[in-house]
Amino acid sequence: MLRVDNHARTRPMKTTLSAHGVRMSRLTGVRTIMRDIKQTLAAAPHEPWINLSAGNPVVLPALEAMWRRHAEALLAEGSFGAIVGRYGETEGYAPLIDALIRLFRRLYGWELWPENVLIAPGSQMLLFAAANCFCGYDAAGRLRRLALPASPDYTGYDGVCLSEEALLATIPGIEIRDRHTFKYRVDFERLRIDAATAMVLFSRPCNPSGNVLRDDEVQHLIATAARHDVPVFIDAAYGPPFPNLAFAEIEPVRGENVVYSMSLSKAGLPGERIGIAIGPSRYLDTLRAFLANATLHSARFGQALAARAIEAGDLLQVSAAAIAPYYRAQFERLRRVLAETMPPVEWYLHEYEGALFAWLWLKDLPVRDLALYEEIKKERVFVVPGSFFFPGIDDAWAHKHECLRISLTAHEDELAEAAAAIARAVARVYGGSAPAARRAAG
Numbered sequence: 001m002l003r004v005d006n007h008a009r010t011r012p013m014k015t016t017l018s019a020h021g022v023r024m025s026r027l028t029g030v031r032t033i034m035r036d037i038k039q040t041l042a043a044a045p046h047e048p049w050i051n052l053s054a055g056n057p058v059v060l061p062a063l064e065a066m067w068r069r070h071a072e073a074l075l076a077e078g079s080f081g082a083i084v085g086r087y088g089e090t091e092g093y094a095p096l097i098d099a100l101i102r103l104f105r106r107l108y109g110w111e112l113w114p115e116n117v118l119i120a121p122g123s124q125m126l127l128f129a130a131a132n133c134f135c136g137y138d139a140a141g142r143l144r145r146l147a148l149p150a151s152p153d154y155t156g157y158d159g160v161c162l163s164e165e166a167l168l169a170t171i172p173g174i175e176i177r178d179r180h181t182f183k184y185r186v187d188f189e190r191l192r193i194d195a196a197t198a199m200v201l202f203s204r205p206c207n208p209s210g211n212v213l214r215d216d217e218v219q220h221l222i223a224t225a226a227r228h229d230v231p232v233f234i235d236a237a238y239g240p241p242f243p244n245l246a247f248a249e250i251e252p253v254r255g256e257n258v259v260y261s262m263s264l265s266k267a268g269l270p271g272e273r274i275g276i277a278i279g280p281s282r283y284l285d286t287l288r289a290f291l292a293n294a295t296l297h298s299a300r301f302g303q304a305l306a307a308r309a310i311e312a313g314d315l316l317q318v319s320a321a322a323i324a325p326y327y328r329a330q331f332e333r334l335r336r337v338l339a340e341t342m343p344p345v346e347w348y349l350h351e352y353e354g355a356l357f358a359w360l361w362l363k364d365l366p367v368r369d370l371a372l373y374e375e376i377k378k379e380r381v382f383v384v385p386g387s388f389f390f391p392g393i394d395d396a397w398a399h400k401h402e403c404l405r406i407s408l409t410a411h412e413d414e415l416a417e418a419a420a421a422i423a424r425a426v427a428r429v430y431g432g433s434a435p436a437a438r439r440a441a442g
């Protein structure tokens with residue numbers, strides 16, 4: 001006789017997690033900082049905190065107005081009910097796919113077919129699908145690796161693969177550009193792409209560093225991966241054609257083994273969760289099946305808005321006019337204040353080639369980045385310790401503990417104030433008082 005014992009049935013399920021359950025129920029490093037920030041803010045809500053940790057893009061008025069206009073037009077139309085009141089296709093909302101095909105033909109001369117485009121509920125989900133379709137243990141029990149060719153990179157890659165051990169990150173080369181500027185380079189001597197590699201992934205422009213891998217580096221990566229029939233995923237969450245928060249002259253990249261991954265999150269629609277993959281159907285077919293199993297399809301309201309904004313030309317125009325100039329000005333503001341206030345220590349900002357962040361490297365920092373984070377907190381400022389952006393990189397590499405990510409999304413006055421506060425905290429940890437150090441620097 002079947003005996004239903006809810007207690008016995010549910011208790012083990014709650015307490016005994018699968019290996020995947022253990023992996024996915026853990027918070028990745030940066031989330032622990034976000035939790036610390038939340039708790040600190042809750043404990044002292046009336047203090048004048050400046051939060052430079054956020055990855056949330058600024059709600060720019062021109063961008064919001066554009067999305068609002070399209071939403072109002074859509075709500076007023078007869079098609080609204082059919083868009084939100086029906087299930088859709090896993091591959092995405094057809095008018096959005098058509099709009100993207102036309103856009104890529106017009107801008108870049110690409111001939112795409114509907115099977116070369118896939119819409120996902122956010123690019124994070126898209127990359128999760130890819131990492132788990134290609135990486136981890138294959139049917140023969142061999143570990144297939146996810147290669148991150150130039151660490152640091154997006155902290156979301158830390159938890160993107162269900163088999164943690166699949167991640168293989170590579171230390172980059174460091175090029176000093178001038179007294180306070182540096183740039184990461186792929187170190188092809190160190191990089192291993194071989195028969196055990198299943199997928200190559202990097203963000204371009206890069207969150208957190210703002211780096212844009214050069215065209216020749218990208219082509220070399222693609223060619224090396226192609227020799228082993230390995231797909232290269234270029235995460236262009238900040239790249240062209242939208243939001244095009246890139247200052248290096250770059251274009252989307254295509255190839256037999258390339259998937260170009262885009263997002264509408266930094267173009268004003270993070271809440272709508274829209275990621276876009278463009279690439280060969282042999283990869284997208286697999287990802288489409290994964291998404292069908294995991295989520296059925298992406299929400300359609302945001303997709304319908306995006307289709308309209310692309311067709312009307314608004315998205316490109318507002319991206320160009322509002323997004324990139326705003327963050328460029330923010331970065332310059334930060335750099336100016338740091339140049340005026342930093343103590344005479346060896347500090348560098350990564351060349352700002354795109355994305356929402358400044359990446360500060362304090363060479364020979366006498367404490368770890370986490371201790372500096374605490375010191376900066378005393379100034380009522382939050383940043384993100386850099387070590388969270390180096391998943392898979394050994395702690396022995398000192399550079400991993402010498403960096404900070406500073407979000408450019410704060411109000412401009414707050415950003416300037418916070419930069420001066422960071423300089424004071426840096427002066428303290430290097431052992432000098434800020435005013436004395438400032439005199440020495442001047």
Ligand code: PLP
Nearest residue numbers: 122123124154203207237263265
């Ligand atoms: N890739 C990078 C480099 C990001 O910075 C982010 C979000 O911050 C994502 C992917 C995830 O974006 P989405 O909102 O499309 O899932």
